[in-house]
Amino acid sequence: MNSKLERQLDELMEADIINSDTSQKILAFYRMKEQSKPNSILTIFRVLGALLTGLGITLIIAHNWDDMPRNIKTSMAFLPLVIGQVALAYSFLKKKSSAWVEASATFLILSVGATISMVGQIYNIPGNLSDFLFIWIAITAPLIYITRSKLAVLIHLVFSTWYACRLGYSYKGEIPWWYLVQLIWVVPYYINLLKKQPGSNIVGVLNWLIPLSPLLVLGTFTKGDSLVFLMYIALFGSFYNIGQIPFFKNQKLRRNGYTIIGSLGSIFLLTILTFEWFWKEPIHNGYHGTDLVITAVLFLAGIAVLGYLHLKKHLKDFNLFQYAFLIMGLLYLTKYFGSTYGLVLTNILVATLGLFAVRIGINKNSFGILNYGILIITALIVCRFFDTNLDFIFRGILFISLGAGFFVANYFLLKKQGKNSINVTSNTESHE
Template sequence: MNTKLEKQLAELLEANIITSDTAQKILAFYHTRAQAKPNRLFTIFGVLGALLSGLGIILIIAHNWDDLQRSTKTFLAFLPLIIGQMACAYGVFKNKKTAWVESSATFLILAVGATISLVSQIYNIPGNLSSFLLIWTAITAPFIYLMRSNLAVIIHLVLATWYACDLGYFYNSHVPWWYLLQFAWILPFYISLQKRHSESNLAGILNWILPLSLVIVLGSFTNGDTLVLLMYIALFGLLYNIGQLPLFKVQKLRRNGYTIMGSLGTVFLLTILTFEWFWKDAINESFHARGLIITALLFLSGIAVIGYLRLKKRLKDFNLFQYAFLIIGLLYLTKDLGAVHGIVLTNFLVAGLGLFAVRIGINKSSYGILNYGLLIITVLIVCRFFDTNLDFVFRGILFISVGAGFFFANYLLLKKQRKNNINSTSNTASHE
């Protein structure tokens, strides 16, 4: 039983805030809850045990591999696969706990990869890494729904991302279209998980891994297209707006990878767009039909999410971060008017995002968001420090002003928090 909980209950009993019966009921409730909760440490060690056992078997076989006959090699290649299937079947039919399910599913997924590679080596079957990864994910994809394994989802997404990167970045003439199906395969599981257990550890991890996978893979579809920056701005805008959906917005910010990644990516790319070289190159650049289609789909998807939020009346307050990608898209359409207006308006947009983040931080009493907004403004000033001919005295005044702004904004937030604490204390006293 939790010692900290027992101490707290003892203090409440001494202060006559709760009765002994209530304390016993609270203890019984948390005791039942602890028994029903899976042992995370046991699960972790179970998975590590499965990994080490699989590696040990591979090392033992590899040491004597050259001395074995082809039939023996084939049997040994399929042996881990058979063991893994038996372990998974036993876990499903006997309704074993989480540790067994995760360990057996992990072992079976690794066994499938080992069997494919060994059979290819034994019978000299030609192939490359991308085809191997594609076959591996295709065979193990059903394990996600059969085993309901958390690690199976994560491993599937990692392998799919690896496949797309290998095919798209190292073989530039190929586009990893199968990645779209691999990604879509886990979406029903992910959506169901968010509806049933949005506060679970797996949901929080997937809230980061899914958008990260999209960010990593998007470049593999561009084939060096000149619209790649605009594509990524549209993607980050889409991710930020997904993070504003009610399902994700009610969660803690550290669990909302969509919002954080969308915001950081948008600010980073817009900061790059504040330089003159981008707008000068954009005037003369050409692009492929595929890049144009992907960019248009990403922009339309972002607009669709905003439309859904507006339809559900979730856009109560104006949020500049949600519309930044649209503003840049409109500026890009007017690139033929010259580079000056694009440079100036993008600088104003980045400065506006910084000020908006400061405002959000003050309203939410969040030092992290407040200083994030101030950091955006600081980075913008540093960028202009190197590519403008401003006088050094004026530059020094700018940095002093930003430093004073950091101090003053944090002081105002601290003062606001103290005032709120005093008001809440006085309200509590008046009710008593």
């Protein structure tokens, strides 16, 4: 990295943009920064070592050593757990580096699972995988706060999601209420990380994992009636609005899982709801209580985030994506007056969202967002071909117009970018 920086600095010095003094200062600054950074490669290798060893022990245990007497097997069961505890106690008491703590906490989490597995195996203890995961998560969760291990949080989230999916999506599935506790458990840790290390890799990963986990699990909380669409739309709406909080919005888009998941999810679901079958489906006389409560809670959460953004004056520019979930909630009520209103208005909503994305793309000079908007409109039109009887010539012309739309919009954006860069250059020259 240093040689690259040095090359760039030399280039800047040759172009008379900086002098050698400034170059030295910049170099010294980055070297200092580099030295104060923890050795991430070492941490990764240690954690990987701990992960692989822990998983290896679990697999060796899973072989089932049936030649061994029961009492020896029982004593052996505690071996990985005790080793994990000793390693963590050592790294904790001796104030070892974070790489040590990460590795020993990871190993301890896996060895707790290995020990419970072995005891379960020796005594043929009844219980399926979700029961097993539940105990495992419960007795390792405090490690997140005691050791501040980043991998402990990731393992906790992955296991909690696995537990909830196993319990909820299985035959005779139950609602995994404990999942909510497991998810809330990591929230204070996450908020603390957001405040103290906003640019860190772990925050980037959690910005994706924290919305993804409830997205995967939400289906276990529903009995599957037509409210399920609204439930997911409210979830995506809430995610999108969380992603619009300046803290997340000001980060690179790829680090903002809330906005991406919220936007893609909303568009996907709204496009499904532009089909006629949804609006023709008869309205139930009564919905399942849990479905109603969860849908209401998710809508309220979305509204609360919008309220927060409004209070903090972050809603200056109108963005239809932020309100799409609310509009859809109101449109759902039109089902009581027949299928036509909702159907037509949802189609208009999706088309407007597409146009909105095009506008955001042009304003932000972003080809990605511009083409995303055109794709939304294209998807909507393609979908309409499934349930309309338009003739081939009309469809052909429509597709050609869309294709031309793509070219024209991209051409104008390119032209606008060209103009901007000329303006920047002329401004720089006039300053000189």
